Structure formats: structure tokens, C-alpha cells
Amino acid sequence: MIEGALWRRWTFSYLPLILFVIVLLFPFYWMIITTFRPDGELYRPWNAANNMPFWTNKPTLEHITYLFEETNFARWMFNTMFIAAVSTLISLFCGVLAGYALARLNFPWAGSLGTLIFVTYLVPQTLLFIPLAEIIRDFRLGDTPWSLILTYPTFLIPFCTWLMMGYFKAIPKELEECARIDGASRWKAMVYIIIPVAVPGILSAGIIAFTLSWNEFIYALVFLSSPDQKTVAVGVTSELIRGDVFFWGSLMAGALLGSIPVAVVYSFFVEHYVSGLTGSVKG
């Protein structure tokens, strides 16, 4: 907190904060207000006499009903949920084991291998989808959820591995040594001691991985084509923008409903999440 005169606190603290909050929350506000406005208001010219872009006096649920009755939105939600959950589980499983190995087992080239894994994370998806599309086609996985469940880990595993590696390194070595003297094999020491202690880290990695796959767009756009296989991000944009017609109300309703699960997941684990990112092991 900045100490001192009132004007100083306002200039350097409150005003920037208020601006930041407005910039951050305005898109959400816009999304919400658009969802509940009737079409008549949405397509009114900006210079019309009764234009009122930031508020509505006639809120309606018609866009949400449209979403569920005229499109496959429920199906998209299920697809997204399923794909995000399974790919997150796969990535967490691999990431935790790989992170542990890189942090704790002193095998030759461990350091370079860690860097290499990180580098693969840096390869942009916009390049990677081309060779991946070929592989997906060869394995005949196109237009199935598995095309995404198996490709999302290409960026989720490096991410989880790196996050977990850092977390495991922060756990005192003695805990594990003590467990091994106590009679646990390396595997048991990991399962009974290290992993329970690393739960906040695992949760953080899981939440971020879930969000990344929930929001993923390019792979989903390329690998899925039939309407009932799509994820929310792709479904909403491809089915509710027809030609140059934007169904703004339903688009925003889709975006709003699509972001709710992520928000729920975040708020549910927020305490663990914070302690996971700050890497605190008390004891």
C-alpha cells in the first residue's frame, strides 16, 4: 500500500486499480448484457435516438432458449467437458511422474531433457496442427473426441511436467529419504509421502490444464467437423456466425454459459491453487 497524501494514494493506487478492474471486467459485462437483450435492441443503429448500449429494460432469455433448442449447445458442453477432463487426467498422470523423475532421479541428461520438454511447449500450436492433422488422419481419429484427447497432451504434458518439477524440487529431500529409511521403496515414498504433500501443486496444474483444454480453439477447429462432435468454443463460433451474420445474442449466451464451468472450478479450488503457485510446504 502506498503511504502518504490522499492525492498520492488516488493517483498511484486507487485510480490505476479502478481502471484495471474496469478494463478487466468490461468484456464480461458486455457478454452478460448482450445475452439478455432482445434482438430489437441489439441490432439498433448506434445513432438511433433510443439507443442504450449498456443497459436493457426488457431482459429476455430468448438467446439462451435458442442456444439449447436450435443448436447442439448441450452436446458441445458435454464434449468439451469430456475432452478437457480426460486430457487433463492423462496430462496430470504423465506430468506428475515425469516431473518427479526430472526433479528427483539423477539420471544422465536429466537437465537437458527437462529443457527439451520445455522447448516442445514453446512450439506454437499454429505450426504443430499441420503435422498433427496428418497423424490424426492416418490413425482415422478425425472428427472423434479422441483426436483432441490425444493431441491436447502435446502441450499439456510439458506444461504439467514443468510445473510439477518445480513443485517437487521445493519439497525437502529429507522427507523422502526419511520415508526410505522408514522402509518405503522409492515408489511407496512417492505415493504415500511426496504426492500427498504435492497435492496443491497437482491441483494447480490440473486447473490450468483443464482451462487450457477447455479454451483450446485451433485443434478443435481443425480436427472436428460434424456439428455434434464440436466443442463449445468451435461450435458457438461456427454455428452462430453464418456467412456474415452474427447471432450476437446467442453467441454471447454461449460464451457466458461456456465460461461458467471454468469459473466454478477456479473458485472451488482457489485456496489450494494459490498455495500451489506459491509453492508453500509447511511442516
Add this chain to the structure above:
Amino acid sequence: MAEVSLHKLNKKFDTTHVVKDVDLQIRDKEFMVFVGPSGCGKTTTLRMIAGLEAITTGEIRIGNTVVNEVPPMDRDIAMVFQNYALYPHMSVASNMAFGLKMRKFEKNEIEQRIKRAATILGIEGLLNRKPRQLSGGQRQRVALGRAIVRDPAVFLFDEPLSNLDAKLRVQMRVELKKLHERLAVTSVYVTHDQVEAMTLGDRVVVMKDGVVQQVGEPLELYNTPANRFVAGFIGSPAMNFADVTVSENGGHPVAEAPGLRIVLPDAVAARARAKLGRKATLGIRPEDIHLAGAADSAGHCFEASVEVVEQLGSEILLDTRVGAATVVASVDPMVKVRPHDKLRLALNPSRLHLFDAETEAAI
């Protein structure tokens, strides 16, 4: 119950040679303390005994078994770590039970052992708490309890008291000593604190740069240090050293330095004669220096000017200057001394030590 023997033990990390040719017999039920400055290889030696560090060359036996290739879990040892290494997600009772569960003990047996250990250590009331709800001293006790319940052949301690505050450290030191008397289990204890080493150890190993300097009972190290390093490391305040030249005067070898001329006692005279005309280091402990009186012969007295007076209550430490050397003397608390006073001090000739200037070995 077991003996531990180390034979020509060596440890190298890449190019650094941290433990060099350590030979040691730790007897059954003995409390052996490794002491030395940081980086002397004492912790590495302990970790090799525990099996946490691979042995480069040499052999370790626990009982009659060579354990070089035996994993830590099968060595029948328990270890207490400096940071306690309590499992943070488990209660005190589960912490203590973990080792027994891993070894598939019966539930009743586990409960009995935990109860017994908790009674010995006075932590019965803490069994359901988590480690973070405990104070430093309590955590230390739990760590001890976790070692006790296992009923191992050997206890290993890696600086277990150094995270405690000074008062608690003294208290836990006494408790450790009592515990060892009660359990009578072979123990290996690593510390950098020579007071801990002296008070706890049946025998003490002094290490420096990976090499064992001397092994002996605490008083043996104090009274007859094998070299200058041990002499300076053991004892507080530390021994005074002065660079001297050995010469002969009237049939007696004398040690001379500016402002100092000490007639060497008969005990060292014979060996000192071989060093005539050579450089040597004279060592005398502060507690073996007193204010000169009528009974002191002139050959054991010297003039000193007082620089600092440290009142400790039970004694007074005088930092004095003798020629070019600084000499600390511990004198009777009733003596009235002030800085810049000139004093005549005398040393107890039978407590005098002489070290070779080059090899630093005791003469």
C-alpha cells in the same frame, strides 16, 4: 544391537574428494559423535552409513553384514534429520506409525509401540496433531519418537538440535543423553558444535577436510589433542597458540617468542630436544593460565597487557597481548582487572602443548 565399522571409506563427488580413507569401529551400544567444521565430510559419512549416499570405495558393515549395496530400508537403522523431516500431511501418530506400517507390523503392536515411545518422550497429548501445530522442540521429540518406535539396530542423528534455540538445545541434549542410556542403542551423531560432541559422545571423531583427525573419549581429546586442529577445535574458549622457537637454556629446552620464554616441562622435553632450533607452536588453554603467584617458577611466567575484560560471572576472560600474540586467560571472578592493566600471568606447565609448525602434529 550392532557394531558399525567403516573400512577405508571414500566418497568423491565428481572431482571433489569429500571423505578420505575413514577407518572407524563403532562399538555396540556406543554413542559416537562426528564433529568438525562444515564441509568436513561428517554428514556425508553419516549418509553413507544410512545408505542415502553411494560409497565410492571402501566398506561399511552394520553388525556382521557388509551393507554397501543394501538399500536404506533394509539396514535396520533410523535417522533423525536436522529439519526433522516430519511428514506434514500426517498426524503425529501416523508419522510414528509410518515406518511400522511399511514393515507390515500388526495394528496392536503399532499402537503399543507408539504409546510407549510417546510416554518416554512426553508427547502423549500431541498424537492427533499435525506437525505444523507443534513447536520446534515438540517436532524434535516426534522425530525422535519416529526413530524409537522402529527399535532399530543403529540410530543416526544429523545435527538434530541445530534448529532449536540455545536454551532448548541444552535441554534436549540432556534428554538425548538420558534416552541413549535408557535404550542403549548404537548411535552415530553428527554435529558442528563441540560442546554437544563433548557432552553427548562416549567417543568423539574429529574430522577436517574429509580426514579423521582424532578419535577418542571427550577428555582424551581435550587433554591430549593429536594435532593443532583438534586442540583448537575442542574446548571453549579455544586454546591459545603462539609461534615459538625451541632452544636450549641451562640444560632445559625452552620455547621462545617475543615477550615469552617458557621452560618446557620434562614430559615434552625429551621430544622437544629433537626440534632444537626449529619452529613450533605452543598451545595452552585459557583455563590453564592464572595470575602469577609465589609458587610459580619464573620459567612459567610472562608479562601481559590486558586489552579486553569479559565478565562471565563464574569466571573472567582476559584478552591480553603478549609480544605479538593474543592470549586469552580465564581467571578467578574475584580478581579486579581493568583494560590496559599490566599483569604477570603464569601457566600450568603440565598442561602445556607443543605442536610441530609444519605437520601440526603434537610433539
